[in-house]
Amino acid sequence: MNDLDALRAAWEAPAPPSPEARANARAALLSRATASAVAPTPTPILALPSDPAAPRVERASAVVGGEGGTSGGARRSRRRWGWSLAAVGAAAAIGAGFAVAPSGTGGDGHRNGGVRLMSANALLDRAADAAERRPFTAPRPDQWVMVEERLTTSAEPAGVVTGGPYMTRVRRTWHKADGSLMAYWVAPKGKVQVQSAAGMDPRVDYAAMSRLPTDPDALIARVRRDAPGQSWDRVLQLLNTILRTSTPPPKVQAAIFRAMRSIPGGTLVNGVRDAAGRPAIAIGWTTEGWLREEVLLDPKSYAYLGERAVAGQRHEMESAKGTVVVPKGAVQRVELRTRAGVVDAPGLLPR
Numbered sequence: 432m433n434d435l436d437a438l439r440a441a442w443e444a445p446a447p448p449s450p451e452a453r454a455n456a457r458a459a460l461l462s463r464a465t466a467s468a469v470a471p472t473p474t475p476i477l478a479l480p481s482d483p484a485a486p487r488v489e490r491a492s493a494v495v496g497g498e499g500g501t502s503g504g505a506r507r508s509r510r511r512w513g514w515s516l517a518a519v520g521a522a523a524a525i526g527a528g529f530a531v532a533p534s535g536t537g538g539d540g541h542r543n544g545g546v547r548l549m550s551a552n553a554l555l556d557r558a559a560d561a562a563e564r565r566p567f568t569a570p571r572p573d574q575w576v577m578v579e580e581r582l583t584t585s586a587e588p589a590g591v592v593t594g595g596p597y598m599t600r601v602r603r604t605w606h607k608a609d610g611s612l613m614a615y616w617v618a619p620k621g622k623v624q625v626q627s628a629a630g631m632d633p634r635v636d637y638a639a640m641s642r643l644p645t646d647p648d649a650l651i652a653r654v655r656r657d658a659p660g661q662s663w664d665r666v667l668q669l670l671n672t673i674l675r676t677s678t679p680p681p682k683v684q685a686a687i688f689r690a691m692r693s694i695p696g697g698t699l700v701n702g703v704r705d706a707a708g709r710p711a712i713a714i715g716w717t718t719e720g721w722l723r724e725e726v727l728l729d730p731k732s733y734a735y736l737g738e739r740a741v742a743g744q745r746h747e748m749e750s751a752k753g754t755v756v757v758p759k760g761a762v763q764r765v766e767l768r769t770r771a772g773v774v775d776a777p778g779l780l781p782r
Contacts, residue, residue, distance in 0.1 A: 555697075567681050575773070575775070576606050576772075576773055577774050580766060580768055581600070582600050585597055591746075591748065592762065593761060602615065605774070609636070610628055612627060641680055643679065645685070646686060647692070667694050674687060698716075699715075711729065711736050712728050713726065713727055713739075721742060723741045727739065739763075739765040739766070742762075
């Protein structure tokens with residue numbers, strides 16, 4: 432008997448690799464193959480100005496359990512808010528569709544040279560699982576859900592971004608949990624305005640959020656029912672709007688992340704930063720043929736940080752000033768959710 436025969440006799444034949452192991456190995460192979468073709472470009476930090484003066488705070492209740500100010504994301508009707516769709520220019524990280532998972536995370540990554548590779552869908556699953564585990568206390572009907580957002584845009588009134596100058600606006604909104612009223616405040620001329628929430632589209636108050644389906648397929652069906660004939664691009668925008676501007680119950684938030692798996696073409700890039708300088712992982716989808724809409728997640732907690740739109744390729748378009756050339760990598764818009772919580776009245780900020 433030779434050495435190989437002795438080894439075969441001493442141990443049982445190993446079990447075949449599981450379907451999950453095969454899938455992860457295939458993902459790692461694809462990641463290596465595409466990484467050489469598309470080299471990610473590091474994204475510089477986009478500095479924000481110092482915090483503007485806040486409305487006078489007399490008292491406030493505890494912060495909502497959940498995102499704790501590190502959640503957010505999606506494009507909504509800018510005409511409704513009067514904000515520009517243009518945004519700050521910077522280099523974009525357009526990568527191969529896989530990213531490095533933090534050490535100590537679950538087993539759905541593939542060990543490769545000391546790092547763990549993860550797909551966009553695996554990251555969305557982790558974000559959903561993390562959302563379901565976060566502590567959460569639902570607001571009372573008489574309380575208000577406060578959300579602060581920062582939008583970094585071009586200083587020009589409208590249009591795509593080819594370069595500066597740039598500006599950042601801060602907007603705070605309060606939605607009464609029963610859905611009857613809303614209030615808003617926009618820096619720097621901060622004055623809280625209260626108005627009826629009737630006719631808001633989409634509805635982002637807690638009463639409306641708590642009625643959304645917790646099954647991802649049913650959630651997409653609901654979005655398509657409320658916006659018939661809309662493309663996948665619009666579905667993504669509406670799901671992001673919910674995450675950025677409201678505080679959904681944990682199971683609804685998890686359903687949103689899982690529903691994003693159904694949107695075709697999602698790819699993932701590690702090592703980017705949002706406009707506040709926070710490290711982030713970006714999941715992006717190409718829209719309009721050239722624009723990359725990205726969801727930004729915290730690389731450790733998988734909490735929702737916000738969104739940005741990046742030129743995935745050089746793009747030319749006509750405007751009143753003639754032909755406009757958008758360079759590849761120009762960030763068109765950065766929207767962040769920087770604070771969220773439950774308070775007892777509009778104008779108050781969470782602790």
